Amino acid sequence: MNSPTPKKTTVVKCPTCQTDVVWGEISPYRPFCSKQCQMIDFGEWADEEKSIPGAPDMSDSDGWSEG
Structure with missing residues (x-):
């Protein structure tokens, strides 16, 4: 019999402080x-x-309009 393969844990770095974070519930x-x-x-x-x-931003402040 084959034993179930354990799931691989994904770990990412926190974008703010670079701490390891487990990607999961x-x-x-x-x-x-x-x-x-x-x-x-x-x-x-x-x-x-x-x-x-x-x-570039095409806002009303630069004189561009849809009309």
Whole structure:
């Protein structure tokens, strides 16, 4: 008889503090290690310290309109 193969545990680094985080139900804030690290990251995005490169913003302030 074959014994069941144990599941491989995936471990990632917390993006905020680099602590090892198990990717699974035991880590509800994954990929973050805690609610605190999650909120630090959220704050950095909200303050526009982080961004995803892309097309320039086409807002009304630069004279562009759809009309």
